[in-house]
Amino acid sequence: MTKQNVIVSDTGDITKSTINMAITLTLSSKSLFTYAPMPSSPMQKPPSGGFITVSRKKLWEKDDPVKASSTTHIKSPVFFSAVAEDHSSWIFHHPSALKKFDQITNASKGKQIVMFLDYDGTLSPIVDDPDRAFMSDQMRKVVKEVARYFPTAIVSGRCRDKVYSFVKLAGLFYAGSHGMDIKGPAEYQKGNKPVLFQPASEFLPMIDEVYKALVEKTKSTPGAKVENNKFCLSVHFRRVDEKWWSALAEQVRSVLKEYPKLRLTQGRKVLEVRPTIKWDKGKALEFLLESLGFANCNDVLPVYIGDDRTDEDAFKVLRDRGQGFGILVSKIPKDTNASYSLQEPSEVMTFLHRLVEWKRLTPRT
Numbered sequence: 158m159t160k161q162n163v164i165v166s167d168t169g170d171i172t173k174s175t176i177n178m179a180i181t182l183t184l185s186s187k188s189l190f191t192y193a194p195m196p197s198s199p200m201q202k203p204p205s206g207g208f209i210t211v212s213r214k215k216l217w218e219k220d221d222p223v224k225a226s227s228t229t230h231i232k233s234p235v236f237f238s239a240v241a242e243d244h245s246s247w248i249f250h251h252p253s254a255l256k257k258f259d260q261i262t263n264a265s266k267g268k269q270i271v272m273f274l275d276y277d278g279t280l281s282p283i284v285d286d287p288d289r290a291f292m293s294d295q296m297r298k299v300v301k302e303v304a305r306y307f308p309t310a311i312v313s314g315r316c317r318d319k320v321y322s323f324v325k326l327a328g329l330f331y332a333g334s335h336g337m338d339i340k341g342p343a344e345y346q347k348g349n350k351p352v353l354f355q356p357a358s359e360f361l362p363m364i365d366e367v368y369k370a371l372v373e374k375t376k377s378t379p380g381a382k383v384e385n386n387k388f389c390l391s392v393h394f395r396r397v398d399e400k401w402w403s404a405l406a407e408q409v410r411s412v413l414k415e416y417p418k419l420r421l422t423q424g425r426k427v428l429e430v431r432p433t434i435k436w437d438k439g440k441a442l443e444f445l446l447e448s449l450g451f452a453n454c455n456d457v458l459p460v461y462i463g464d465d466r467t468d469e470d471a472f473k474v475l476r477d478r479g480q481g482f483g484i485l486v487s488k489i490p491k492d493t494n495a496s497y498s499l500q501e502p503s504e505v506m507t508f509l510h511r512l513v514e515w516k517r518l519t520p521r522t
């Protein structure tokens with residue numbers, strides 16, 4: 158494997174000493190994720206008081222409650238006060254979308270809201286078994302209502318068919334495989350045809366081959382699970398004992414060294430394998446806006462809600478366009494290009510309810 162084809166994250170789901178470090182050391186010193194700190198981000202500044210430094214990595218570690226509870230250093234009261242301080246500073250810059258609801262709806266005056274919703278960790282809570290990440294009936298109901306009023310897309314790392322089998326709603330756009338498999342509802346036509354876009358289709362045979370190789374290679378690691386997401390793959394380690402994380406990373410690396418056209422990224426306790434093409438959730442968002450007839454328009458307000466690093470590509474597109482808002486679903490501070498935050502899927506549901514209510518009560522202009 159060349160050093161160029163593997164890009165590695167640092168993420169709060171794991172510690173430096175384990176899987177993350179294993180890949181970083183063996184493959185590349187370059188960090189994968191473009192979690193560029195925002196110029197205004199308070200996280201760039203040293204915490205005031207000057208007696209303790211709380212790194213972003215430690216804050217990311219808290220993303221995982223199990224990990225956090227087993228990490229002895231965060232029990233220090235000094236740590237807690239520094240975390241609290243960082244948290245309130247972060248919230249100041251990424252306020253709750255519920256608290257700033259009026260600000261968001263005011264910005265939509267004269268504009269068409271278009272909703273983009275990530276699936277795992279946004280519409281459904283994170284669970285141990287990826288095959289059981291079901292969406293609640295209440296969440297389905299409100300997403301259906303949202304889609305009645307606003308063009309709506311589900312954007313997921315999952316295989317499109319799989320995410321559809323969870324959401325089970327017609328009339329929406331679905332962008333699976335991190336946006337590499339986009340399908341629109343029949344009622345939205347582009348050139349008299351329903352929208353269908355698969356920029357990585359040439360990679361299908363390779364992805365299938367690597368899927369089989371990864372299943373074979375990782376079968377000795379208890380708890381590891383390889384998920385075929387059609388144009389990309391996920392190697393889950395949520396149910397793998399931490400002591401095997403490095404070995405699992407090495408297994409994945411050993412398979413990928415034969416495939417320089419694939420890259421490795423990291424999400425929430427998952428290693429994600431995908432083609433090196435320049436396509437991501439941000440590009441998918443732009444493609445969808447264009448398909449909806451909103452390319453180069455000022456009268457549109459895209460709102461993207463997501464919880465993971467891959468959603469940052471979409472947040473960044475919105476920030477760069479100076480259009481719409483990204484909303485990060487997270488309980489803890491993270492470097493993000495999102496403008497607002499929500500703590501968890503239940504808050505996402507409340508936000509969507511309020512949006513539907515607001516739209517119902519707003520007189521048509």
Ligand SMILES: O=P(O)(O)OC[C@H]1O[C@H](O[C@H]2O[C@H](CO)[C@@H](O)[C@H](O)[C@H]2O)[C@H](O)[C@@H](O)[C@@H]1O
Pocket residue numbers: 275276277278282283284285286287290312313314315384386390391393395424425426427429465467
């Ligand atoms: O873009 P997303 O819809 O957020 O997909 C990202 C990954 O989500 C899924 O994995 C995550 O959720 C699982 C279920 O809660 C959890 O067990 C896992 O640890 C998380 O990483 C999905 O299974 C992956 O294929 C996606 O890449």
